[in-house]
Amino acid sequence: MVGFVLVSHSRTLAEGAKELGLMMAPEVPVEAAGGLPDGGMGTDYQRIAEAIDKVAEVSDGILVIMDMGSSCMTTEMVLEDRGDALPKAVMVDCPFVEGTVAAMVSAAMGDSLETVKKAAEDAAGEKKF
Amino acid sequence: MTDSAKVLELLGKMKAAIDENAQFLTDLDAAIGDNDHGINMARGFKKVEEDLPGLSGKDVGAILKKVGMDLVSTVGGSSGPLYGTAFMKAGAKAAGKNEIGMDDFIAMMEEAIGGVQMRGKAVKGEKTMLDSMIPALDAMKEAAGAGKAAGDVLKAGVAAAEDGVEYTKGIIATKGRASYLGERSIGHQDPGATSFLVLLKAIAEEY
Ligand SMILES: Nc1ncnc2c1ncn2[C@@H]1O[C@H](COP(=O)(O)OP(=O)(O)OP(=O)(O)O)[C@@H](O)[C@H]1O
Ligand SMILES: [Mg+2]
Numbered sequence: 032m033v034g035f036v037l038v039s040h041s042r043t044l045a046e047g048a049k050e051l052g053l054m055m056a057p058e059v060p061v062e063a064a065g066g067l068p069d070g071g072m073g074t075d076y077q078r079i080a081e082a083i084d085k086v087a088e089v090s091d092g093i094l095v096i097m098d099m100g101s102s103c104m105t106t107e108m109v110l111e112d113r114g115d116a117l118p119k120a121v122m123v124d125c126p127f128v129e130g131t132v133a134a135m136v137s138a139a140m141g142d143s144l145e146t147v148k149k150a151a152e153d154a155a156g157e158k159k160f
Numbered sequence: 161m162t163d164s165a166k167v168l169e170l171l172g173k174m175k176a177a178i179d180e181n182a183q184f185l186t187d188l189d190a191a192i193g194d195n196d197h198g199i200n201m202a203r204g205f206k207k208v209e210e211d212l213p214g215l216s217g218k219d220v221g222a223i224l225k226k227v228g229m230d231l232v233s234t235v236g237g238s239s240g241p242l243y244g245t246a247f248m249k250a251g252a253k254a255a256g257k258n259e260i261g262m263d264d265f266i267a268m269m270e271e272a273i274g275g276v277q278m279r280g281k282a283v284k285g286e287k288t289m290l291d292s293m294i295p296a297l298d299a300m301k302e303a304a305g306a307g308k309a310a311g312d313v314l315k316a317g318v319a320a321a322e323d324g325v326e327y328t329k330g331i332i333a334t335k336g337r338a339s340y341l342g343e344r345s346i347g348h349q350d351p352g353a354t355s356f357l358v359l360l361k362a363i364a365e366e367y
Contacts, residue, residue, distance in 0.1 A: 073200070073236025100337060104241035104279055108232055 033138040033147045034060030034090025036082045036120075037131060038097040038106050040073055042066030048096075048131045055132060056139035060089045074105040083109060083120055092144035093120035094134055094151065098127050119144060125151040133157075163259045167220050168212050170363055171227060175205040177362035178355070185358070188351040192338040196237055197351035204235035204243070219258050224251030224268075238336055239352055242276050242289065249275035262300075262310045269297050280335060287333035287345060289352030292324035296360055314364035321357040328353045 035052070039045040045065025052061060062082035067073040079095075086093050095110070097103045106122055113120065121144065123130065130151035137150035162170075178185075178201045185198030207230040215223045224247050232244030250268035254260055260268070273293050282288045299320035303313040328350040336352075338345045 067236045071236070072194070072196070074240075075236065076233040076240075101236070101238040101241060104238060105232070107279070108241055108244070 032059060032090055032141065033092045033094055033134075033144050034086035034118075035062070035131065035135060035138070036079065036086055036093060036095045037061065037063050037065070037127075038074060038079055038082075038095060038102045039063075039065040039127065040098060040100075040102060042070065044098065044127070048128050051128060052131045052135035056135040059135045059138045060086050061135065062086050074101045076105050076109060079106055080109045080113070083113065087116070087118055087120070090118055092118050092147075094138075094144065094147055095120060095122045096125060096127060096131050096134070096151065097122065121148060123148045123151045126154050129154040129157060161259045161261055162265075164218060164220055164223060165216070166366075167223055167260075168215060170366060171208060171212060171223070173362045173366060174359050175209045177358050178202055178205045181355070181358045185351050185355050188349060188354055192333065192341055192345045192348045193351060194237075194337055197239060197355065200235045200237040200239055201243075201355055204231040204240060207231075207234040219254070219256055220260055221251045221253075221255035221257060224248070224254060227251070238280070239289075239355065241279055242352070245275040245279045246272035262304050262313055266297070266300055266304055266313075269293075269300070273297055282335040285331060286335040287328050287331050287338060287350045287353075288335050289350070289356045291328045291331075291350060292321040292353035292356045292360075295324040295327075296321040296356070311364070311367040314360070314367050318357070318361050318364045321353075321360050325349050325353045325357050 037045045037048050042065040045063035049061050049063040062085050064079045064082040067075050095106050097106050133154040134147050134151035137147045182198035182202040189195055189197035208227050228244045228248030232240050249271040253268045253271045282290055284290055284294050296317040300313050300317040303316035333339045333345040
């Protein structure tokens, strides 16, 4: 099953998005990597790397969802340093919350990493009302 | 020529300059960002300073690579991966060297700036650190090409970086957090362009 790493400047936002995803897809592996070690706002290389390693142990592909700015750049560096270790980990550009929920539901149904990634991307075009 | 020991000394000076300007950089970021640029840079250079003693005897490339890794892993904001990549790229260019001259420094800056562009996908004119970096590099190339001494080359770089910082006041941010402000970012100087000026000045003062 595809697993997830949620990268945010905010610990509570990452945890909250994880919680929302698990409501509909409780069996999907997901790690929240939010905030700095001191509890402040920001993105932490080490935290992201550890979350990816953890999810790697229990998934066959990892989708990494980021909020903005350094979340994307730091994740990119973690993935570059990881090289092409398996399972494969990819970043997706999508709305943080909606993309997480849509993609976790897709993963719960056993979809491939590619399909799960597409589900996250498609969330950008969804109208809420 | 600048040897490894001098590079370590320069990094200490850069750390001191960042500390001295931390509040100023954070205040600039409060106006068009999230109020943390000075805090971020100071956190990064604190780690760099802690690691300096362990780097004595290493070549310039190894020193700068470690500095880059420290910044990536401790800064916590966009300036972390950006300056981190810059120092790592500069370090890769200086791999194995125990001494560098102005031509090396210029080649390292060129690599560093390429790294910032690769990481942040910005170009000149988007109100980022590149707006002081690129003019500084161009001015240094020109001064070095005209046969000027190292001190004067660095002075030319600092003057161009100052103009670059000034230029960021008049333009709209289209990258980074300030881009959320759109036109309202006009009138404010970019924090990252300013921190680059602070760093370059700290080096220039030593020559
Ligand atoms: N894509 C980019 N390319 C080049 N420079 C950038 C880019 N994004 C931001 N910057 C620079 O980084 C500076 C802000 O650094 P700071 O340490 O405050 O990070 P931040 O914007 O708070 O990070 P985050 O992305 O985590 O919110 C800006 O003033 C700008 O010069
Ligand atoms: Mg900031």
